[in-house]
Amino acid sequence: MNSLQHELSNLKVETPSWGYADSGTRFGIFAYPGAAKTLYEKLEDAAEVHRFTGSAPLVAIHIPWDKCDDYSEALKYANDLGIGIGALNPNLFQDPEYKFGSLGASDSARTKAEDHIDDCIGIMRKVGSKTLSLWFADGTNFPGQGDFRTRFQRFEESLARIHGKLANDETMLIEYKPFEPAFYSTDIPDWGTALLLAKKSGDNAKVLVDLGHHFHGQNIEQIVAILQYEKKLGGFHFNGRKYADDDLTTGSINPYELFLIMIEIVKGGSPLPAFMVDEMHSLKNKVGEMIQSLVEIQTAYLKALLVDFDLLSKLQAEEDLIRCEEVLKDAFQMDVREALTEFRASKGCPSPENPVDGFLSSGYSERVANMRSN
Numbered sequence: 001m002n003s004l005q006h007e008l009s010n011l012k013v014e015t016p017s018w019g020y021a022d023s024g025t026r027f028g029i030f031a032y033p034g035a036a037k038t039l040y041e042k043l044e045d046a047a048e049v050h051r052f053t054g055s056a057p058l059v060a061i062h063i064p065w066d067k068c069d070d071y072s073e074a075l076k077y078a079n080d081l082g083i084g085i086g087a088l089n090p091n092l093f094q095d096p097e098y099k100f101g102s103l104g105a106s107d108s109a110r111t112k113a114e115d116h117i118d119d120c121i122g123i124m125r126k127v128g129s130k131t132l133s134l135w136f137a138d139g140t141n142f143p144g145q146g147d148f149r150t151r152f153q154r155f156e157e158s159l160a161r162i163h164g165k166l167a168n169d170e171t172m173l174i175e176y177k178p179f180e181p182a183f184y185s186t187d188i189p190d191w192g193t194a195l196l197l198a199k200k201s202g203d204n205a206k207v208l209v210d211l212g213h214h215f216h217g218q219n220i221e222q223i224v225a226i227l228q229y230e231k232k233l234g235g236f237h238f239n240g241r242k243y244a245d246d247d248l249t250t251g252s253i254n255p256y257e258l259f260l261i262m263i264e265i266v267k268g269g270s271p272l273p274a275f276m277v278d279e280m281h282s283l284k285n286k287v288g289e290m291i292q293s294l295v296e297i298q299t300a301y302l303k304a305l306l307v308d309f310d311l312l313s314k315l316q317a318e319e320d321l322i323r324c325e326e327v328l329k330d331a332f333q334m335d336v337r338e339a340l341t342e343f344r345a346s347k348g349c350p351s352p353e354n355p356v357d358g359f360l361s362s363g364y365s366e367r368v369a370n371m372r373s374n
Helices: 002-010 039-053 071-080 109-126 148-163 191-201 220-229 255-267 286-304 309-317 321-332 337-346 357-358 362-370
Strands: 012-016 023-025 028-030 056-064 084-090 131-134 173-174 207-208 233-238 274-278
Touching: 002 286, 002 337, 012 286, 023 309, 039 056, 039 071, 039 286, 039 362, 056 109, 071 084, 071 109, 084 109, 084 220, 084 274, 109 148, 131 207, 131 233, 131 274, 131 286, 148 173, 148 191, 173 191, 173 233, 191 207, 207 220, 220 255, 233 255, 255 286, 255 321, 274 286, 286 321, 286 337, 286 357, 286 362, 309 321
Parallel strands: 012 056, 012 274, 056 084, 084 131, 131 173, 173 207, 207 233, 233 274
Antiparallel strands: 023 028
16 A cells, blocks of 8 residues: 555645635625634634645635735645645635626726736745636626637736736646526636637646536546547545536535546646635534535545556457456545544544544634634
């Protein structure tokens, strides 16, 4: 298992700062005892996830939600907790000026959005981040509301300008989503549009795939494979969905799909894309659910590593359909809990055999609920 332990050490999954704050639905926000309110509290929760899993050393931040007076001090606090700061996510959908979009809308909205992204690039450098992660709510709700070509051109021009401001070791991720909040057209609705914009923007622009941002039945593992083939898969966001972008716990709905996606990621080789859990934990214990998600990701990743790819390739060449599928199912059905326990023990994780139960029994949630209520 030594080689597998080494491979597991390469698995680094960011957790989102906003996943530790109060959240809800479009109908309301649900207060949770001890939910993080400041960037520092979010860092504390993220560090707890890493402490129990050994695979979550970075926390993604969202500006202005995580705006603070001294980013170097925040970085030091994170480092003292044993974690770092990962992707920088600009907010391009919340302010009134973005009512009709950001980069895809009028010049005033575009200017505000580009200026905000510029500020975020500066923050990236203060916190040691190398990743600018862009998601846009831009789109239209009614036929005739906007011109498809003009809106695409605006994105093309703005993203190229933003890309030109990045250093050689910095990456710009372009995320896509088929619908919501716009319900007639979304300016970046699919991976093909995101790939086209990434290619037009430059070498350091790549596509970000979010598991929940797809229509029912869409073959996400095929999307991953093609983007890797094009060397344009920059990031992957984990979550679970039953209907649409549900923000459910990773692996809670379709663990086999997660496994098949991981197979393609593993086949793509190093470096791994920027991984992040992108979930809003509205009902469950926020840190506990994040640990649940990390355990599912670790499990799917290890099972994907155990696929006999040489045998699979041979059987594919022979067009032995049944045995090809059995190779995958053999790996998926393996019990990898002992290997994961050994990995987490090697990282000094408490309760390495059962991180979820270990955390829930640790008293952390009760302590922070008491401290943060004062």
